[in-house]
Amino acid sequence: MIVGKQIPVALTIAGSDSGGGAGIQADLKTFAALGVHGASAITCLTAQNPKRVLRIEPVSPEMLRRQIIAIFEELPPAATKTGMLFTAENVRGVAEFFRTLPSRQRGLLIVDPVLVSTSGTRLLEPKGLKILKEKLLPLATLVTPNLSEAEILSGQKISTVAQMDAAAQKIHSRFGCAVLVKGGHLRNSKMATDLFFDGKNKFALSAPFVKRVKTHGTGCVYSAAICAALAQGKDLPQAVHLGKKFVTRAIEGSHRVGSSWGLG
Numbered sequence: 001m002i003v004g005k006q007i008p009v010a011l012t013i014a015g016s017d018s019g020g021g022a023g024i025q026a027d028l029k030t031f032a033a034l035g036v037h038g039a040s041a042i043t044c045l046t047a048q049n050p051k052r053v054l055r056i057e058p059v060s061p062e063m064l065r066r067q068i069i070a071i072f073e074e075l076p077p078a079a080t081k082t083g084m085l086f087t088a089e090n091v092r093g094v095a096e097f098f099r100t101l102p103s104r105q106r107g108l109l110i111v112d113p114v115l116v117s118t119s120g121t122r123l124l125e126p127k128g129l130k131i132l133k134e135k136l137l138p139l140a141t142l143v144t145p146n147l148s149e150a151e152i153l154s155g156q157k158i159s160t161v162a163q164m165d166a167a168a169q170k171i172h173s174r175f176g177c178a179v180l181v182k183g184g185h186l187r188n189s190k191m192a193t194d195l196f197f198d199g200k201n202k203f204a205l206s207a208p209f210v211k212r213v214k215t216h217g218t219g220c221v222y223s224a225a226i227c228a229a230l231a232q233g234k235d236l237p238q239a240v241h242l243g244k245k246f247v248t249r250a251i252e253g254s255h256r257v258g259s260s261w262g263l264g
Contacts, residue, residue, distance in 0.1 A: 007035060007036060008037070008231040008233075009036065009231065010031050010036045010037070010038055010039070010079050010080070010227050010231040011040070011075075011080040012028065012040050012041070012080070012081050012082075012227070013040075013041045013043060013064075013068065013080065013081070013082045013085070013094060014027060014081075014085075014114075014220070015042065015114075015123075016042050016044070016046060017046055018047055018048055018049070019048055021050055021217040022220045023046070023083060023084060023220060024083075026220040026224065027224040027227075030220075030221050030224035030225050030228060030246070033246075034225060034229065034232075034246070036228045036231045039075050040067075041064060041068045041071065042059060042064075042067065043058060043084060043085050043086055043087075043090050044056055044057060044086045044087075044090075046084075048117075053117050053121040056121075056123075058086050058087045058090060064090050064093055065093050065097060068094070068097055072101075072105070076105065076107070077231065078107050078230065078232075079109075079228070079231040080098075080107055080108070081109075081110040081111075081112060081224060081226075082109070082110070082112060083114050083220055083223070084114040084123045084124070085114070085124060085128065085132070086123060086128070087128060088125050088127040088130075088131050091124070091135070095132075095135035095136040096135070098139050099135070108142075109141050109142075110140065110142050110144065110226055110230070111136060111137060111143045111144070111177075112144045113137075113143060113145050113153065114149075115129070115149050115152065116148065129152070133153070137175040137176075138176055138177070140177040141236065142177060142180060142198075142240075143175065143179055144182060144219070145171070145181060145182065146182045146185065146219060147164075147181070147182070147186060148185075150164070150168070150171065150182075151167070154166075154167035154168075154170040154171050154174075155170070158181075161204070164183055164193075165195050165202070168180075168181045168196070168202075172197055172198065172199055178196070178197065178236055179197050179198070180194055180196050180226075182219065191209070192206065193205070193206045194206075196237070198236060203237070205244040207244065207248040210251045218247055221247050221250055222246075223243070225242060225243035225246040225247060226242070229242040229243060
C-alpha cells in the first residue's frame with residue numbers, strides 16, 4: 001500500500017482579492033510555493049484590482065466561524081495567519097475562537113493588522129481596531145505591521161529606523177507578542193529594512209529596493225511565508241528570516257500582469 005507523505009497545514013483567515021494579487025489568493029500561492037497545505041477562511045469578498053478597491057462585502061460572523069471550525073476539525077493547522085478581517089464582529093469572532101482553544105490546539109498565530117489599502121480604502125472598521133488591540137493581539141505569536149499600522153499600534157510617528165525599533169518595543173510591551181515592523185515605505189531609506197523584536201531577540205532585516213517595480217500584496221506574501229515556515233517547524237526568528245528572503249525574491253522576480261505588476 002502506498003502511503004502519501006503528510007505535509008503541514010497552514011491556515012489563512014483573510015479577504016478574497018478578485019485581482020488575485022493579495023489576500024487569500026496570495027496567501028495560498030505562498031503556502032503552496034513553500035510546501036505546506038493551505039486552508040482558508042474567507043472574511044469578505046472584495047471587488048478590487050491592483051489600483052483600487054471597488055466594493056467590499058463581509059461574510060457573516062457565523063459563516064466565518066463555521067469555516068474555521070470545519071478546518072480545525074479535520075485539518076488542524078500548525079500555524080494560522082490573519083489578514084483583512086474588516087468588521088468588528090469578525091475580529092471578535094476570530095479572537096473568541098482562538099481564546100477558547102487549548103494552547104496545544106491553537107497553534108501559532110500571525111496577525112497581519114490590515115487597516116487601510118494602498119489606495120486609501122479602509123479595510124478594518126474603526127471599532128474593530130479596539131477589539132483587535134484588546135482581544136486578538138494578546139493571543140498572537142507575531143504581529144506584522146507596516147509603518148502606518150505600527151504608528152497606530154504604538155501611538156508614535158515613525159520616520160527613521162531608530163523610531164521603528166522604539167515602536168516595535170512599545171508594541172511588544174503593550175500586547176505581549178513578537179513584532180515585525182516592515183519598513184519598505186520608509187522615506188529616504190537606501191534599503192528595505194524591517195525590525196524584529198520579541199522581548200529577547202532584536203534584529204534588522206535589510207534588502208535592496210527593486211527599482212521600477214510597483215507591487216501589490218507584498219505584506220500578505222511576507223506574513224504568509226512566515227506562517228508557512230512556522231508550520232514546518234522553524235522557530236520564529238528563522239521563520240522571519242525565511243519570510244524576508246521569500247518576499248524579496250518574489251519582488252525581484254515579479255512580472256507584469258495586465259497593466260500592473262504581480263509577484264512571481
